[in-house]
Amino acid sequence: GAVVSQHPSRVICKSGTSVKIECRSLDFQATTMFWYRQFPKQSLMLMATSNEGSKATYEQGVEKDKFLINHASLTLSTLTVTSAHPEDSSFYICSAPLAGTSGEQYFGPGTRLTVT
Amino acid sequence: TQLLEQSPQFLSIQEGENLTVYCNSSSVFSSLQWYRQEPGEGPVLLVTVVTGGEVKKLKRLTFQFGDARKDSSLHITAAQPGDTGLYLCGGNNNDMRFGAGTRLTVKP
Numbered sequence A: 001g002a003v004v005s006q007h008p009s010r011v012i013c014k015s016g017t018s019v020k021i022e023c024r025s026l027d028f029q030a031t032t033m034f035w036y037r038q039f040p041k042q043s044l045m046l047m048a049t050s051n052e053g054s055k056a057t058y059e060q061g062v063e064k065d066k067f068l069i070n071h072a073s074l075t076l077s078t079l080t081v082t083s084a085h086p087e088d089s090s091f092y093i094c095s096a097p098l099a100g101t102s103g104e105q106y107f108g109p110g111t112r113l114t115v116t
Numbered sequence B: 001t002q003l004l005e006q007s008p009q010f011l012s013i014q015e016g017e018n019l020t021v022y023c024n025s026s027s028v029f030s031s032l033q034w035y036r037q038e039p040g041e042g043p044v045l046l047v048t049v050v051t052g053g054e055v056k057k058l059k060r061l062t063f064q065f066g067d068a069r070k071d072s073s074l075h076i077t078a079a080q081p082g083d084t085g086l087y088l089c090g091g092n093n094n095d096m097r098f099g100a101g102t103r104l105t106v107k108p
Helices: none
Strands: A004-007 A010-013 A019-025 A032-038 A045-050 A067-073 A076-081 A088-096 A106-107 A111-115 B005-007 B009-015 B019-024 B031-037 B044-049 B055-058 B060-063 B070-075 B085-093 B097-099 B102-107
Touching: A019 A032, A019 A088, A019 A111, A032 A067, A045 A067, A045 A076, A045 B097, A076 A088, A106 B031, A106 B044, A111 B009, B005 B085, B005 B102, B009 B019, B019 B102, B031 B070, B044 B055, B044 B060, B055 B085, B070 B085
Parallel strands: A010 A111, B009 B102
Antiparallel strands: A004 A019, A019 A076, A032 A045, A032 A088, A067 A076, A088 A106, A088 A111, B005 B019, B019 B070, B031 B044, B031 B085, B055 B060, B060 B070, B085 B097, B085 B102
16 A cells, blocks of 8 residues: 655644644655644544645635645645644644545554644 | 534444444545544555445455445444554545544453
């Protein structure tokens, strides 16, 4: 199967700082990637759709100026949490669809963000 | 509101029991995927169903896609502790939307 990596796997930052999370498709190209956040014991909530070479599409209620997404290449999307606050602490997961399949998504292992 | 409704939300059973998890929607999907997620990890794809009425088997797991492609079920036979996890169904119509998940615990 296709492999998606995320970096870092865990990050702790102080309130007010910014954190960048990388999502890479290792053995396939992805013109689109998706970013989710997941709170403890809850399901995945779609934050935004990252589009290679164009602006990301954000879900309703997600602040685009706070969660900056850059999809600069066909294998890399980044999510930057700007001016992080404790309420941004969550598990962030990215996924990428594999072309030629019926919409199969391959997920990264997730990034645990803790804002102190 | 969830586009996809999963039930039950929580399920705790003994090893060896059978169970069924449901995924329902009012929307028609071109395909539907089932994933399992373990704590602290990303979801892992189990199966994709595409054709209405399709049945797929993966060892002790049986997946069925409804005839109208609006719902799906996952049946596990003789559950084992290793089956413990969050089961998510995802419907695909240009983007992927997930149900709230079924959190399964299988006790030894």
